[in-house]
Amino acid sequence: MDIGVIFSIIGLVCGFLVAIIGFVQEKMSDVVFGIFLVCFNAFTLWVNAKENDPLTPTALDVYRGRTTLKITYEDSVALDSIVVFKKGYD
Numbered sequence: 001m002d003i004g005v006i007f008s009i010i011g012l013v014c015g016f017l018v019a020i021i022g023f024v025q026e027k028m029s030d031v032v033f034g035i036f037l038v039c040f041n042a043f044t045l046w047v048n049a050k051e052n053d054p055l056t057p058t059a060l061d062v063y064r065g066r067t068t069l070k071i072t073y074e075d076s077v078a079l080d081s082i083v084v085f086k087k088g089y090d
Helices: 003-024 028-051 059-063
Strands: 067-074 077-085
Touching: 003 028
Parallel strands: none
Antiparallel strands: 067 077
16 A cells, blocks of 8 residues: 555545534534545545556556557548557456
8 A cells, every 4th residue: 555545544534533523613614624634635545546547558568568559440540549458468
């Protein structure tokens, strides 16, 4: 587990605690700050998960020959092309 993920999880827990304590003490600024912490850390976790997606080919995968180009044709005209993993690498 990455250190950034650990800090984001700790931030999520702290955000929930700040929001709950602010709600109990009826301090709206603490509740808003707690919600901000939760949203920020959830976004950070989401970005980290998208960045480390093993199903997305990287430039290094292309260099090592693990990918191929998939081209979509319509009436013998190339419309679209995407990089996909070769069979056995996904």
